[in-house]
Amino acid sequence: MPELPEVETVVRGLRVSLPGRAIVEVRFGKTDFVDNPAEIAERLPGMRIAGVTRLGKFICIALAAEGARAAAPSPFYFIIHLGMTGQLTVIRSGEPVAAHTHGFFALDDGRELRYTDIRRFGRMLLVPEAGLAEFKGHLGHEPLEIGAEEFLRDFGSRRARVKALLLDQKILCGIGNIYADESLFRARLHPARIAENLTRKQLLALHRAVREVLAAAIRCRGSSVSDYVDSEGKRGEFQLRHRVYQRTGKPCFRCKAKIRRAIVAGRGSHFCPRCQPAPRKRGGARKDLKPRMHAGADG
DNA sequence: AGCTCTTCCTGAAAGC
């Protein structure tokens, strides 16, 4: 499923073929994952692609009108989330259409951008140029850019399970189930640990693990579990380097204990029971002497 | 604040 490394790989691929191209025609199949399909079909044709960037797990295609006539349409962004099974590929217009392909964006070079999504958990929307800041405001820090102090601040005061925080796009944007589990293994933290109970050293280990795992996954062009492929239809290779994700019952690479799977924060979570010891039972004896702040009005 | 449950959707896998 596409998370930050997969989306980054797709974006880098799109960046090779899309910028400079104009969109000449838009067609949709099913549209229940599109915020306003009629508006997209009306406004995209005639616009030129100025650039492709990634915002968390979103792909952001900047569109600008040709020339600078007074009546030219304003620039805006075409934003796409791949959900669980979304694929964006650039292909010659005549090529056979894969099943579950619901978006066709014909380009001025005889190719087209196609959107395929088996489960249609993806999303498409338009954001005006002036609205991009607000859109970004709904997202947390980019995990590859957040500094140690900010990371400590965001995690160190939260009573939620650390896995839930890693998955919360308003704290860090781009991490999903695979990279949450892989990061926690590398930081040797059980997914159910309460963030504010972690030491500074443990949080710094997690900060480092997140960045290392994501960077390594990008170098491998992402993880192909289920349906992920890049913009050329190629699979990634990071799934071959997973330490815990979907390795239930298999031996830990570090200590040989059997990898376990449990539901944490509502998600299937994979961990090594020996390298990532479970927290004390919630509500059990607390021996820490940290005063409990109720309103959180400090700092 | 943070937890659980529900919804969306399809295909793979398990159960009978």
Place this chain on the structure above:
DNA sequence: TGCTTTCAGGAAGAGC
């Protein structure tokens, strides 16, 4: 063999 059931999960919303 062939049917039915269960499950996976990103994100948002409801309700506690």
